[in-house]
Amino acid sequence: MPPSPSADFGPWTPWTTGPRFTPRSLAETLDGGQAFRWRRAADFFEGRWDDRVVRLRLLKDRLEYAAPTGVDPLPALRSYLAAEVDFAALTDELPWRSDPVLRCAIEAFPGLRLLRQPLGETLLGFLCSSTKQIVQIKAICESLAADLGPALPDGSRALPGWERLAEAGEDRLRAAKLGYRARHIHQTARFLAERPGWLDELAEAETGPARERLLQLPGVGRKIADCVLLFGLARYEAFPIDTWVLKLLAQAYGLPAWSPAQLQDFARIHFGPRAGLAQQYLFAAARAGIIRA
DNA sequence: GCACAGGTAGATT
């Protein structure tokens, strides 16, 4: 966890037109595994992305935000929370009427959203994620920021950019608790450092080609590619299949022994063009033990 | 001590 340095934060500001959450769906959205740099304080969440430090809390089911003095975080916050996207409407387009498992998951997390995070940070976070628990991934991100990241207004540090990661040797990355992931990140950092604009071009590509390009990166397979597409590029058709979703599809949906490729087809056909949103509800419900997986 | 964790890549069958 980041030490919460002595920062002067501005006053809490109500965001009256902001997204609606329940305590549970806010926690799940910010700290449920889409992003890895939120921490829970007594009665608020504190998160970091790009050069931002933002606090969020729920007061009578309305969102309030605060930021270091003199900073207006609202434009960045709107983008990060994809505030213009009507997730309730997208959720209603999912096949919950005919799918009791999905319906149960949706009812458990009303207000759940898909974040729109900076692309590079999303890639970095999920390159750290393989066979790690969320708390561990968060610890790795903190370690990377502490060792290599630029300072933020409150005295904490941002995640390092790819140029900085490319400069740092693989051994230095291993020191950040990365284990074998250090090699992947080192190689990906060098790949990206040699190709300025590569990530920007990726953002312009259609989802299929964008996925193919992500798969070129060392350490990026189908699951991580889909996480980057879903949480970094708002490609809601992307359906990451991790161990939770794999078990859930096998058990709750009665699809044991289906291959990942077959399950991808099932998800696309059954859940449709917003399959990634369904995945997030199901992932949340499975982890919470609401759906047996 | 040992299995397991939001996987991927390379080898083997």
Added chain:
DNA sequence: AATCTACCTGTG
């Protein structure tokens, strides 16, 4: 194309 296996390390 489906099935192993190594890869690091913290956690229970």
